[in-house]
Amino acid sequence: MADPWQECMDYAVTIARQAGEVIREALKQKMNVMIKSSPADLVTATDQKVEKMLISSIKKKYPSHSFIGEESVAAGEKCVLTDSPTWIIDPIDGTTNFVHRFPFVAVSIGFVVDKKMEFGVVYSCVEDKMYTGRKGKGAFCNGQKLQVSKEDGCFLVVITWGSSMQMIVWREEGRVCSGPLIPVGLTDITKSLLVTELGSSRIPETVRVILSNMEKLFAIPIHGIRSVGTAAVNMCLVATGGADAYYEMGIHCWDMAGAGIIVTEAGGILMDVTGGPFDLMSRRIIAANSRALAERIAKEIQIIPLQRDDED
Numbered sequence: 208m209a210d211p212w213q214e215c216m217d218y219a220v221t222i223a224r225q226a227g228e229v230i231r232e233a234l235k236q237k238m239n240v241m242i243k244s245s246p247a248d249l250v251t252a253t254d255q256k257v258e259k260m261l262i263s264s265i266k267k268k269y270p271s272h273s274f275i276g277e278e279s280v281a282a283g284e285k286c287v288l289t290d291s292p293t294w295i296i297d298p299i300d301g302t303t304n305f306v307h308r309f310p311f312v313a314v315s316i317g318f319v320v321d322k323k324m325e326f327g328v329v330y331s332c333v334e335d336k337m338y339t340g341r342k343g344k345g346a347f348c349n350g351q352k353l354q355v356s357k358e359d360g361c362f363l364v365v366i367t368w369g370s371s372m373q374m375i376v377w378r379e380e381g382r383v384c385s386g387p388l389i390p391v392g393l394t395d396i397t398k399s400l401l402v403t404e405l406g407s408s409r410i411p412e413t414v415r416v417i418l419s420n421m422e423k424l425f426a427i428p429i430h431g432i433r434s435v436g437t438a439a440v441n442m443c444l445v446a447t448g449g450a451d452a453y454y455e456m457g458i459h460c461w462d463m464a465g466a467g468i469i470v471t472e473a474g475g476i477l478m479d480v481t482g483g484p485f486d487l488m489s490r491r492i493i494a495a496n497s498r499a500l501a502e503r504i505a506k507e508i509q510i511i512p513l514q515r516d517d518e519d
């Protein structure tokens with residue numbers, strides 16, 4: 208049976224690249240910068256121009272499909288996710304980077320059917336890196352297959368005898384070890400590199416929780432914490448194996464819909480910051496190379512109360 212959504216994905220790649228060309232050209236020009244929810248929540252005429260271009264192009268080709276766009280919602284449109292085929296668009300993920308010409312800016316397009324992610328396209332246009340993920344078909348960057356990081360130096364073999372007896376044997380740092388059954392894919396958080404963001408909120412209590420969470424994780428200790436300035440690229444870095452996990456609260460569905468399936472198709476997992484199932488409309492996420500690492504992050508962080516994307 209033919210894949211009903213492959214043509215949509217191919218078209219998403221084409222228009223994401225076109226949008227990237229518009230953004231790269233705009234980086235050479237003077238910018239008109241406006242403020243949305245806070246002095247650090249910025250929008251430009253290019254954000255609005257690119258979103259209008261993307262949605263109008265897709266509507267002509269797929270008139271029955273639904274849309275959620277960052278700038279459309281900012282202009283007053285409802286943010287409602289139904290079972291219909293839905294394009295979820297962030298025209299410029301990393302607007303503050305764009306304004307400052309910090310070279311991590313992405314076009315993010317997610318495609319959701321029956322409230323489940325079918326494919327995602329993230330085009331980091333200054334780097335000219337096209338990230339894609341299609342359900343059941345893997346994740347790629349510029350055609351190269353992606354794989355999340357694995358714990359170095361540890362190879363697990365399950366030895367089974369009889370009807371129920373099992374033992375794990377593994378090689379670690381040159382030594383052969385054995386012991387009781389442990390979860391495959393267990394990752395030592397002390398060897399991890401995390402990515403997150405400080406966000407656009409400047410409410411003192413919110414800032415305090417964000418910094419406190421970073422401090423708790425940093426002092427475990429871990430190898431480090433990085434911030435690229437765009438949720439979509441942060442998640443793609445997890446998919447490449449360059450970072451081991453990403454977490455954030457306060458983002459939106461358009462920040463996550465494109466890159467989420469890229470992470471899972473690269474072998475990673477998505478989780479709510481409570482440790483429960485990931486919810487695209489919840490405005491919070493942990494994307495990690497393993498469930499064990501995601502659960503450890505969830506255990507450490509304090510939750511920030513947020514209004515959902517689909518609440519008025």
